[in-house]
């Protein structure tokens with residue numbers, strides 16, 4: 735299990751040096767890489783505001799059956815590789831952002 739503070743999580747996202755819409759995360763179950771743009775293309779929503787709650791949380795396969803899987807971190811079974819700790823000490827499971835170094 736990888737643990738990051740919210741600041742470290744945001745730094746990992748920034749390190750991709752891309753538009754927030756193109757930042758990629760990896761589903762912990764099927765390993766499919768997915769960005770906000772991918773979720774929009776799959777019909778999860780029309781813009782970042784609408785897909786933000788799924789980004790790094792629900793696999794793209796929930797919206798496009800031809801891709802990924804139906805995993806969501808909101809489900810009963812907890813299976814994830816990353817926990818983001820916010821400034822209140824609350825733990826948020828998230829998909830791993832793809833780091834520059836492992837691309």
Ligand SMILES: [Zn+2]
Nearest residue numbers: 761764793803
């Ligand atoms: Zn998946």
